[in-house]
Amino acid sequence: MSIVLSGIRPTGNLHLGNYFGALLNFVKLQERDSCFFFIADYHSLTTHTTPENLTNNVRRIMALYLAAGIHPEKSTLYIQSDVPEICELYLLFNMLAYVGELERTTTFKDKIRLQPGNINAGLLTYPVLMASDILIHRSHYVPVGKDQEQHLELARVYARRFNNTYRCEIFPEPEAFNFGANLVKVPGLDGTGKMGKSEGNGIYLTDTPDEIRKKVMKAVTDAGPTAPDQPPAEPIRNLFAIMELVSPPETLACFKEQYAQCTIRYGDLKKQLAEDINACVAPVRERFNDIIRNEALLKKTAATGREKARASASATLKEVRKAVGISEK
Ligand code: ADP
Ligand code: TRP
Numbered sequence: 001m002s003i004v005l006s007g008i009r010p011t012g013n014l015h016l017g018n019y020f021g022a023l024l025n026f027v028k029l030q031e032r033d034s035c036f037f038f039i040a041d042y043h044s045l046t047t048h049t050t051p052e053n054l055t056n057n058v059r060r061i062m063a064l065y066l067a068a069g070i071h072p073e074k075s076t077l078y079i080q081s082d083v084p085e086i087c088e089l090y091l092l093f094n095m096l097a098y099v100g101e102l103e104r105t106t107t108f109k110d111k112i113r114l115q116p117g118n119i120n121a122g123l124l125t126y127p128v129l130m131a132s133d134i135l136i137h138r139s140h141y142v143p144v145g146k147d148q149e150q151h152l153e154l155a156r157v158y159a160r161r162f163n164n165t166y167r168c169e170i171f172p173e174p175e176a177f178n179f180g181a182n183l184v185k186v187p188g189l190d191g192t193g194k195m196g197k198s199e200g201n202g203i204y205l206t207d208t209p210d211e212i213r214k215k216v217m218k219a220v221t222d223a224g225p226t227a228p229d230q231p232p233a234e235p236i237r238n239l240f241a242i243m244e245l246v247s248p249p250e251t252l253a254c255f256k257e258q259y260a261q262c263t264i265r266y267g268d269l270k271k272q273l274a275e276d277i278n279a280c281v282a283p284v285r286e287r288f289n290d291i292i293r294n295e296a297l298l299k300k301t302a303a304t305g306r307e308k309a310r311a312s313a314s315a316t317l318k319e320v321r322k323a324v325g326i327s328e329k
Contacts, residue, residue, distance in 0.1 A: 004033040004177065005139035007040040007080065007130075010057035014064050015202030016277070017186035017195035019284075020245050025143050025179060027069040035075040036137050036309065037065060042080050042087075042129060046122045047115065062298055064205060067287035076312070078305030080133065085313035089132040090125075092324060096161045097128045097154075105150050131155035134174050136313045141177035152176045166323040170316070186245070187238035189219035206285050209278045216274040221266045229260050239273060247276040 006026060008014070014023065029035055039061050041054060049057075058079060070077055080086060102108060102124050111123050122129075127150075134142055134155045142152060152174060159171035185194055188201035195202055203215050220235040232240065236259070243252045251272060258264040291297060322328070 002033045002141055003036070003137055003139045004029050004141045004143065005036040005038075005134055005137055005174075006143045007038045007043075007133055008061055008065075009040045009044045010054065010061045011044070011197055012053070012057040012060050013197075013202070013204045013206060014061070015186075015195055015197065015204050016242070016245075016281075017202070019068065019205060019281075020184045020186050021145055022143065023065070023068040023070075026065075026075075028179075029143065029177075030071060030075040033141070036139065036312070037070055037075055037077050038083075038133070038305075038309070039065075039079045040130075040133065043126065046111075046120065046126055048118060059298055060292065062301060063288050063291040064284075066291050066297075066301065067205070067284045072301045072304055076305055076308040077301060078309040079302055082302065082306040083136070083309045083313050085310065085317045086129075086132050086136050088317060089136050089313075089320065090129050092320065093128050093132055093135075093158050093162070094125060096158055096165060097125065099124070101154070101157070102127060105154070107147075107150065127151045127154040128158070131158045135159055135171050136316055137309075138170070138172055138316055139174050140172050142174050143177045149176055162320075162323075168319075168323045170319050170323060184245070187241050189216065189238065189242070191220035191235040191238070203277060203281075205281050206288055207281070208285075209274075209282075212278050212281070213271075213274040216270050216277065217267075219270060219273075224264065224266070225259055225262045228262055232259060239269060243269075243273055243276065246280040247272070251276065 006022065008018070008022065026035065026037055039058050041058050044054065044057070062077075062079070065077055066072070105127055107126065108124060112119055130151050131154055134152075135158070142148075142155075144152070156173040156175075159173050163169055163171055187193065188195045188199055189203070190199075190201045193199060193201075203212060207215070219239060221239070222233050222235060225232070240252065240256065243255065255264060255269050255272070
């Protein structure tokens with residue numbers, strides 16, 4: 001059976017892009033593979049947060065994982081900082097990671113631009129920590145978006161370099177995973193580009209029906225088609241793209257037909273889209289609202305995950321220490 005792993009940084013909320021691009025795939029994968037899903041709380045410290053925010057955001061992401069359908073018995077669901085073995089592997093990989101190759105990663109270059117006043121060493125070695133997350137369970141597949149491909153490449157480099165340096169075959173070379181050609185990119189409703197936290201255009205899984213309606217009604221459109229069978233411009237294509245994810249196929253077909261016939265009324269389209277987004281997120285939101293108040297469940301989930309994750313991690317670390325020559329005490 002393949003080992004699958006992925007992580008999400010605790011930023012407090014998840015939007016439709018995170019849901020269709022990541023979470024729903026995780027839920028499907030857990031039926032098939034041996035899955036590890038975690039909350040990357042150490043990673044979020046590279047951009048300095050307050051202790052209150054960190055604690056609260058970790059709880060919320062844990063609740064969202066559960067609300068979206070991650071099953072803590074089927075998958076191993078845990079918090080990164082609960083597994084100290086990851087830190088030891090991180091330290092050992094740091095000895096094999098070259099500063100030059102880390103400085104060349106685009107995510108690091110982006111961060112230098114975004115936070116020039118806080119270019120900490122943790123930002124530079126972010127990919128080393130991520131490789132440790134992945135390789136501590138000797139994972140084969142990592143379901144992540146395209147933006148993480150360079151990090152995956154480095155995880156492969158460190159796996160290979162470790163195996164070569166210490167003449168062993170402890171680590172597989174992990175690959176980014178997606179479901180065939182159907183890699184979804186959820187667009188934003190502001191006309192161009194993707195839905196994203198930093199883009200500030202997210203429709204969140206915990207948004208109320210009212211909030212969803214307001215956001216959808218504000219979506220950018222155009223003056224409407226002026227001749228039959230015109231190809232829609234990007235803002236309209238984006239509305240259709242979200243509709244394709246959340247609405248029944250007949251609904252989408254009906255609005256596309258109206259567009260082709262120049263009879264479409266964007267107000268009606270938006271109203272329907274808001275309804276359908278709400279129908280899609282409502283069960284998640286309701287489960288989330290229950291789970292977030294259930295301290296016992298959250299604690300128990302984290303404790304179960306921690307135990308399972310540490311069992312797997314310490315088995316890897318035992319072999320790693322032996323390969324490096326750290327004697328058994
Ligand atoms: P954000 O871009 O909002 O900061 P993250 O970078 O934390 O989100 O992404 C968490 C996961 O969600 C990643 O696996 C990423 O590929 C996926 N994801 C984020 N935005 C989208 C989107 N608009 N469409 C599809 N997947 C997305
Ligand atoms: N870097 C990932 C992101 O920003 C989060 C992450 C940290 C991760 N460690 C990971 C994802 C290990 C997959 C595997 O989205």
